[in-house]
Amino acid sequence: MPDPKYRQIAADLHRRIKSEEWPAGTQLPPEPRLEEEYKASRNTIRDAVKWLTARGLVSTQPGRGTFVNEQIKPxxxxxxxxxxxxxxxxxxxxxxxxxxxxxxxxxxxxxxxxxxxxxxxxxxxxxxxxxxxxxxxxxxxxxxxxxxxxxxxxxxxxxxxxxxxxxxxxxxxxxxxxxxxxxxxxxxxxxxxxxxxxxxxxxxxxxxxxxxxxxxxxxxxxxxxxxxxxxxxxxxxxxxxxxxxxxxxxxxxxxxxxxxxxxxxxx
CATH class of the missing domain: 3.40.1410.10 (Chorismate lyase-like)
Structure with missing residues (x-):
């Protein structure tokens, strides 16, 4: 059974972050652009971003957008x-x-x-x-x-x-x-x-x-x-x-x- 749409999008966003397509401190593309790129609804994009946020990969700053976090070596x-x-x-x-x-x-x-x-x-x-x-x-x-x-x-x-x-x-x-x-x-x-x-x-x-x-x-x-x-x-x-x-x-x-x-x- 395939993963839900938001998980597939989250996995791809995660891949792009790890490949440093978006380095630490970079702002993710705005929601409308991600909706168009992934052919997904706003709620699906938001669920994907929440998945990344819960894992410390990105942080959302009210009024500014969502930014890639620096990955800290534990x-x-x-x-x-x-x-x-x-x-x-x-x-x-x-x-x-x-x-x-x-x-x-x-x-x-x-x-x-x-x-x-x-x-x-x-x-x-x-x-x-x-x-x-x-x-x-x-x-x-x-x-x-x-x-x-x-x-x-x-x-x-x-x-x-x-x-x-x-x-x-x-x-x-x-x-x-x-x-x-x-x-x-x-x-x-x-x-x-x-x-x-x-x-x-x-x-x-x-x-x-x-x-x-x-x-x-x-x-x-x-x-x-x-x-x-x-x-x-x-x-x-x-x-x-x-x-x-x-x-x-x-x-x-x-x-x-x-x-x-x-x-x-x-x-």
Whole structure:
């Protein structure tokens, strides 16, 4: 059984976009011209364009027309922990390593450090009283000069009072806060729990990631709570990833140590 007319037209438009007959940023021909070219009704053309829009290939700008989107090479983040380092997606060292293995150029900004009071959610996740002082360390991440993720980590102020002074310094902690807290305070990360949700981006995220302001591109948020050898939480890391340029993998057991081709399965 042949595909519906709109799907046949959408497939041909997709082919023309992939062949760069219409490069990124190019405006598609207006509806009347497409109606004439494909001998189709206006509703059929609009259904074909909706099919392309739903797959992120084009975007319609009210009053201006429909334009071809730039096709972004996705970055693959491993959410599961590395057996040797205990690090997973959202960790600075792991981010840099994975981006480099995927032949991408990673950049992480110098942290913006603030002192905040724990709200109900953060207090519960870190096992502290509401209103407890927390250190927040916020960073932006770029790959090949494109914004790819936001990350904010929260630590109880008690860690600073015990000697973890670098937490309140606006510097990149090398080789990472996990190693720093282990060496400085003897806190060993033995595990972490990830809570993951998909949601619309807020205004700050829409602007930073340069997303469509209609909420058509969702973001994935991970909330990672790290635990020490006594089972006590000592760090909460909130990472935000736009769905149009990120893919995720979770490894269980013994799997080959290789980078998955990011174009596989994208259709």
């Amino acid at each position: 970055f693959i983040t491993t959410l599961s922990a590395d057996q040797e380092t205990g690090l997973g997606g959202g960790e600075g060292v792991a981010f840099t390593r994975e981006a480099t293995l995927q032949l991408m150029a990673p950049v992480t900004t110098v942290p913006r450090v603030e002192i905040q009071q724990a709200d109900d959610e953060k207090a519960q996740e870190l096992g502290v009283e509401v209103g407890t002082s927390l250190v927040s360390r916020h960073q932006q991440r770029f790959i090949d000069d494109r914004p790819y993720s936001l990350q904010t980590s929260f630590y109880p102020m008690s860690l600073v009072e015990r000697g973890g002074l670098q937490l309140i310094q606006a510097i990149s902690i090398e080789p990472g806060t996990v190693a720093y807290l282990r060496e400085t305070l003897g806190i060993k990360q033995v595990g972490y729990r990830d809570m993951i949700r998909v949601r619309p981006p807020n205004d700050t995220e829409t602007n930073f990631f340069m997303l469509p302001d209609d909420g058509s591109v969702a973001v994935l948020e991970t909330r990672r709570t790290a635990y020490d050898s006594d089972g006590k939480p000592f760090r909460l890391t909130v990472s935000v990833f736009p769905a149009d340029r990120n893919r995720f993998t979770i490894n269980v057991g013994e799997v080959p140590d290789e980078v998955v081709n990011p174009t596989q399965g994208t259709g």
